[in-house]
Amino acid sequence: MRYLKQFGIILFFTFLGEVCKYFIHLPIPAGIYGLVLLLIALMTRVIELEQVKEASAFLIEIMPLMFIPASVGILNSWGILKNICIPVIIVTVLTTVIVMAVTGRVTQFVIRRDKRRKT
Known part of the structure; x- marks a missing residue:
């Protein structure tokens, strides 16, 4: 259950990034907006690191797999x-x-x- 909550927090900030991309018409990917918002939340301690630590470590571990579709596209x-x-x-x-x-x-x-x- 802890991992679902952590992924939920990360997905929430990803969603906020999509909302920012919709309203701010700059050539910046929505994921960047989400990452910046998550960074701000972590720096201001709105979100504690422990609230997303395990899920983010898992995402970093599987990151190489995320490049496979891009490689196939190339x-x-x-x-x-x-x-x-x-x-x-x-x-x-x-x-x-x-x-x-x-x-x-x-x-x-x-x-x-x-x-x-x-x-």
């Missing part, structure tokens, strides 16, 4: 994509490296800032 669209394959690969590799570098720098900054606060 395979089905190969006829269209083969003409732009090289530019897509280059952009994907470059953006991946940039995201990894920025993430590493931000993580280092946060760790150093936390160490300074503790001393």
Whole structure:
């Protein structure tokens, strides 16, 4: 029963994201709105981490399975994509490296800032 309640909370915020997407006409996916709303609720302690911890851990564990339909979709669209394959690969590799570098720098900054606060 605990897991159903946790999934219900996550689905509620997903629904709120869909509502935001309906009313806010920006090119932002509804899931992002839902994640931001859930983050705000967690930061303001409207929702405690323990209320969604196990269900969110489960969703993270099965995340690789969620990419299978997208991968199959890419395979089905190969006829269209083969003409732009090289530019897509280059952009994907470059953006991946940039995201990894920025993430590493931000993580280092946060760790150093936390160490300074503790001393």
